Amino acid sequence: MKKSRTNAYIIGSAAIAIVAIVTAGVITANSDSSNEATPSPTVTVTVTETAAAEQDAKPTEQEAGFKTGDEARNGGAVVKITKVTTSGTVTLAGAQKKAGADAKYVTVKTVVTNETKSSMDLTCSLPINNALIDDQGRRFDTIEDIYDVAGNPECNAQLQPGFKDEMLWVYRVPKDAKVASWEFSEFNLDSERTPTLIDLT
Incomplete structure (x- = not known):
């Protein structure tokens, strides 16, 4: 009778250990999945180009002839x-x-x-x-x-x-x-x- 109880304790402890391992794996998987699902913030840089002043400006009345x-x-x-x-x-x-x-x-x-x-x-x-x-x-x-x-x-x-x-x-x-x-x-x-x-x- 004592031997049966000991085996029961061993089986129960093993079951608890297995549940703990499975739970940890699920949490880790969820964590990885969450990391993949949430994209890293993207920084957008807008570059504004200013056109250089035209070298050949419209001629003035004096220059036109x-x-x-x-x-x-x-x-x-x-x-x-x-x-x-x-x-x-x-x-x-x-x-x-x-x-x-x-x-x-x-x-x-x-x-x-x-x-x-x-x-x-x-x-x-x-x-x-x-x-x-x-x-x-x-x-x-x-x-x-x-x-x-x-x-x-x-x-x-x-x-x-x-x-x-x-x-x-x-x-x-x-x-x-x-x-x-x-x-x-x-x-x-x-x-x-x-x-x-x-x-x-």
């Missing part, structure tokens, strides 16, 4: 070239003046519109800086006493804001000079303006 017949602007001065002529003489104060054997006069006929806030004295104060440029890059100034050129505004004839007037810019250049362009800029004591270029070719 103009041709005869276009209305070109510089500050508040608006100039349209209507005609370019070449001659051996020019009429000054009612008299003919010769350019000389090795020279010629180039006349740039324009219409100037004053869109500034004050008047312009086109022939004496010269509110518009200008130059005639040939194909060699040489720059020529207007002749003296340009107010004496036939057809030009008189000295101290103030072109008021919002009005326009014809203006002849006359240059004495070498006879073989090939005119390429004309540039101008509104005269400004406070700042130097980039000249506006007009193609004459």
Whole structure:
């Protein structure tokens, strides 16, 4: 009878041990399964690319260039070239003046519109800086006493804001000079303006 009880105790202990092992295996399996089912957190990195500024920006009005017949602007001065002529003489104060054997006069006929806030004295104060440029890059100034050129505004004839007037810019250049362009800029004591270029070719 004692032997039967001992065997029962041994069988019961073995059963308990087996249950414990099985339970531990289930817990471990569940733990592994849980780890597999729960994904690791994913870190998303957003990279924003900023486009580099374009090197070739749109040209400004001064850089773009103009041709005869276009209305070109510089500050508040608006100039349209209507005609370019070449001659051996020019009429000054009612008299003919010769350019000389090795020279010629180039006349740039324009219409100037004053869109500034004050008047312009086109022939004496010269509110518009200008130059005639040939194909060699040489720059020529207007002749003296340009107010004496036939057809030009008189000295101290103030072109008021919002009005326009014809203006002849006359240059004495070498006879073989090939005119390429004309540039101008509104005269400004406070700042130097980039000249506006007009193609004459």
